[in-house]
Amino acid sequence: MFGFNDKKKDRAVPQQVVAHDGAGDAAHPIDNNKNFWHALFPIVACGAGLFSDGYVNNVIGSVSPIFAKLYGAEWTDSNAKHYVSDIAFAGTVVGMLIFGYTSDHWSRTGSLLVSTIILIIFTALAAASYWHGETIGMFNILTAWRFFVGIGIGGEYPAGSVACAESTGEMKSGTRNAWFILFTNSMIDWGFVFGAFVPYIVAAACHNDHLETMWRTPLGIGVVFPLVLFVLRLKLKEPEEFSRESMKNTKTPYWLVLRYYGFRLFVISAVWFLYDFGSPRRSQFSSYSFSLYSSTIVASIYGGEGPFTTVFGWNTVIMLFYIPGTMLGAPVSDRLGPRWTLIVGVTAQSIVGFIMAGCYAKLAQPSVVGAFAVVYGLFLSFGELGPGNNIGLLASKTCATGVRGQYYGIAAAVGKIGAFVGTWVFPYIQAAGGDDVAKQNQYPFYVSSSLCLLSAALVYFLVPEIGQDTITKEDADFRTHLESKGWDVRQLGLKKGESADTLENNTAPMPCDKDQAFASKEAPSR
Template sequence: MSAVHKVDNEDLNERRRAALAKIDNAEFGWFHIRACLVAGVGFFTDAYDLFAINLVTPMLGMIYYGGTLPSDLDLGIKVAASAGTFLGQVGFGYLADRLGRKRMYGIELMIIIVATLGQSLSGHGVSLSLPASLIIWRVIVGIGIGGDYPLSAVITSEFATTNRRGAMMAAVFAMQGFGYLTTGIVALILLAAFKDSIMANPANLDYVWRILIGFGCIPACVAIYFRLTIPETPRYVLDVENNVNRAEHDVSVVLKENRNHLQSDDDSEKVLANPSIVRGSSSDFIAYFSKWQNFKVLFGTAVAWFCLDTAFYGIGLNNSFILSSINFSSVKGDDWSTCWNAAVGQTIIVLMGSLPGYWVTVFTVERLGRVRIQLLGFFMSAVLFAILGFAYNQIRNYSIALFIVLFSLTQFFQNFGPNATTFIIPGEVFPTRYRSTGHGIAAGCGKLGAIIAQVGFTQIKDKNGTNASIPQLLEIFALFMLIGLFVTFLIPETKGKTLEELSNEDDFASPTYSHNNALDEQK
């Protein structure tokens, strides 16, 4: 058993600050790039699996129901992944704080791989129909996807340098855009390959949707080894495992320093505990978040994410209905052309709006700040949804191209705005012992918004005729964007601040000591 060594408290606090300073002020290098790529591949897979269903459900209706999938089944299949994602975000968020980031990282990808294969191989049975089987598998895949949110966000933020943390987290999240785009591209390739057989018999769309879903396994399989071998974050080792020796050793390994002047590998195995460390517990959790300055941050991030996802998934999982309502995708009597146009429409919207929005955030988040981008995104999304909602028929009748441009702009300002920042900020503003839990709670509230939006969209869109109430839904989404705008004022700006400065705790800070001072002393 490792021996626990006691050293002067102030010395331990100085060593803690020095280790954190090295991480915060490190030169951007290959390790940071690798961390972004490993986390980013997961988000590519997440978006692919979530949004591929947008193109799959119309195919299921054509194959098995002679036209359109019944609304209750369409709702069940689409909302299942969001329900699973909620469970995964909250559950994995808690477990990553309790058991460690490294121990949980990779498990969520294993779940995604198994459940994705399960979806693509689902079939009718005596006791279980195909839609029921898909719903079950999509709940499971959602759990895996949900786990990726707090784990990837927290691991990226805890390894990142202070002045590039926002850009690194935004780059990880931006891989969603490529996943979303790839669903449309893969669908187009498959539809082109199977065109003749589908034209002869629409039932051959069965090949297309199964391959389209199953393709989502490939990127997850590529990333799983790297996730399983990523080191534990030094902040977790310092502030939760409470092992100063191990943290110093891990920092030197990550930054590829010469460790001779620090300690030997044998020394790193000795547990050097800091009695000043606050241990995470249910009572401490309540005490921390019972303070208004801390609770308002959790409340603000959670409600902002709820408002964002209400519109983002209400729209994102129903693009085919909206494109059909403006007579862009639906071709009467031609199932292949209807599917083709839906895939083209989704690809155009992603290329014009979503993908540019993600990457504008990556390149501006460190200059403009998180809060300013979130306020801008919510404001512009509210304006655009209001225009599309109140002038829906006029715009549609005047020009379909204009409608698609405006609709794409809503996607742009959601991604150059709250869709990115609601992911970034919760990974920065909570103390290490609750960082993953806090992120999971905020993200879970977002998925509650997605579930409510999906149920509401299905119940309202056909209220006065097929797709007739979509304008009213767009107006509702505009209202949610305004609510998100107002709660953003509860959230602190995180640009240029260390994670310890943002946690609203003293964190052993001294008025005469800074991270930069600690770094200078090590030199």
């Protein structure tokens, strides 16, 4: 429908893989001589930074009950109750758009390093927030620092995820989707788990006392991972696809890009919006909202009287249900393809959500909190198997390399706006339940599950399959599109100081069989 490659897998070729689409059009040969660990390193270094996204966003939700107990009405009656948690979303949107542009027009690795530095500095400042001993002033400064933390996180999406996707082309065909998922969405999910577990450890060490230490320490620990990752990223090189196909040293023909990718971007963005707006964490209607409020939900089961170690402990158990969904779902995306995996996962999530809504009054009791955690956890797990794992795949592999950072950044920003809206809508949906506590917590699941079905329908009717070599084929198809509109494709991959006028005309058709591909191994890529 949108010009994607068909379902056929590429053939493995000794030493070098030649990527073909279903019609037999040849693409650039891919060098597969690299050692496995050498090929894996850029995938890890580029994608794993999303761990910080999961950790930073979940840890603030985890420690929010501490704010309520420590600061009382100064917290519960202030706007800070919303702003401290939500402001990072706004910063993330800004970061996605800024670094989406710089990752295309400057450098993938440079953008990653800058975003990591921002994340390290402002995560540390957030943990140390202080304002002349005034509580409200401290909340305000914490909010400001978390906005900049969001900008750092935002850079991880367009710069890190697209570089990760481009690097997976050097892995064995039939495993590329799994490697991308394991070091992007799975990293977010592990960040969510640690964002719940670290507050539990700190609360246990503090014996549920020393409340200020209990909230500052988990926030400060968020510095450790990006600091380690920064060291790894110093060794990164630009992905080969980016070096060959980028538009960083030429004027991007945005009108031609919009005509070719505009509707596709709209569809991907809409699915991502529903995903982040609607189910746990980032899955369809208020995913992030569900995670931010999961500690509150668990605390409500105990009537708000449970010790923090108990609340954080059950929150950790719930977060752990993300892990089987994303880890087991990673190879499924290679077997079924991202499209069908997303549809199956989101439909199963919807079914579990309706069950949870219908049985919530019975499940939300301290005596059956284990059953509550299992059902809610399944809801989370199916969301990760489906949209959690695959929406990023769709966004990173359905656009040409020259504009992939901006394309991904816009789609992810729209999704994050959905998450931001969800955090504000969630309380109103609860309020529709009136004074009935059970209905207050049932209604969000009814809405979320309904929107899961809407997402499944959109994906089924509007999103085609993507294959193992979709990135390579997209570059070839986009070149053809640009040529058909009279744009000089020799400008793709230009190095600094080069000009298309100074290059030899090497835009001859690429080889269309294996022998020709090997013969052209030393030929220029443009």
